[in-house]
Amino acid sequence: MFLKMRKLLFLSLASLVLTSCSEYQKVLKNEDVKAKYEMAEKFYDEGDFKRANRLFEQIAPKYIGKPQGERVMFFFADSYFQKKDYYLAGYQFERFIKSYPKSDKAQQASFLGAKSSYMLSPRYSLDQTDTDKALSKLQTFINTYPNSEYLAEANIMAKELTTKKEKKALEIAKQFDKIGAWDYQRLISAIAAFDNFVTDFPGSVYREDALYYKFEASTNLALNSTPNKKKERLQNAKAAYLNLKKYFPNTQFEKKAEDLNEKLEKELQDYSK
Template sequence: MFFKIKRIVPLLFLAGALHSCSEYQKVLKNEDVKAKYDLAQKFYDKGDMKRANRLFEQIAPKYVGKPQGERVMFFFADSYFQRGDFNMAGYQFERFVKSYPKSEKVAEASFYGAKSYFELSPRYSLDQTDTDKALIKLQSFINMYPDSEYFAEANEMAKDLSTKKEQKAYEIGKQYNKLGEFDFTFLNPAISAFDNFISDFPGSIYREDAMYYRFESATQFAMNSFERLKPERVKEAQADYDALKKQFPETKYAVRADKLLEKLTSDQQEIAQEKEAK
């Protein structure tokens, strides 16, 4: 008896699946909008977003301006999100917000539209256009819906994206700094990149690192300069050292920074001695 039941259960599942597939294909080709709506809702509730999405896609234009249109459009956008098609999800949630600005779902749609762009944001080393777009959307949501249940999550996502942008800007400076070991002409762009970073991201977790590498780049730049330019550039590098120690008295770069300062001081003394000899 047990083995008979074991054989019957898979057959029942198979029969159910075949019926569902047959029903789906039949309704998909049918012109009955109500039947498509009901089946799309059924698939959506079961979590079958692929088939729900296909049906919602067919009927969404038919419900424009009708009472069910708001519901259809939201589920249509959400079915894209649930499938992981974040490009289309972001677009459709934006359409929903524009079409139904007074909807009870508008805050939720705004959040998931922003989250769609968050999901599209690539790792920090790649182009950050989608990151910028996501930050704008998230900030807009945060400003408009401070009491939303999604507010805390939106803040966390915005923080993650801001950190990613900071890392991108910081790594650009680091790249120039590294190239400067082989070609000192890259040191000036490194200094500029770190200046921009320090100015643009005053509260960054990379601020100490940027200030040190700004000092390191400035030191190497000064020491590789023409003699007539060295005095002024040495002073600029020393000012960077002072700024680092003032803001981070216990800096993790203390040993390295002190050694660079010694080189600067020694170089400055040599310049002074040469001037006296002349």
């Protein structure tokens, strides 16, 4: 009996799905805009964003300038977002805001458009053009809607993207430092890169790393310099060490920093004699 009931339930569900697909295909192919609109909203409300999106795509041009146009255009953009097509979601939300700047949905559209860009941001090691675009959109949203219910999430996303850019900048500077192990002139570029990092990202979570690696690069450059440049570079390295200890007296790089500082002190003592 139980197996028979399960079979009947399965057949009923299968029949319902087939009927739904048949109705969808029928509405998709006919020219009845109202029927498409009603079915698109039905699918949207049910969470079937793929089919809803296809129907909204067909009818959106038909509703331009009409009372329902605002509603259709927002659902069209959001259906892209819900099915994770973030490029087209961002584009359609941008169109929505331009078309309906005073809409009650403008704030939500602005947020979701910015979030679409955020979702497209790649890992830090890749080109960060999309990250820059996302940060710009998030900052615009934050400035435009400082009391928004979405503000906390927008700030979290902006912080995450900023940290990603900081990580990218730090890794580029560290690459100069690594190359400097066999090409000492590259250490000059590394030191400049770490200086730029500290200037560009004064509140960065990677500030300690930048200060330490600048000290490391400065020390290695000084220890391998020609006699006419060595004293000045030793003094610069010592200043970098003191700067690290000033801001991070209990630095996570304590052991390595002290080892390098001992080498510096020995060299500086030789010069003082």
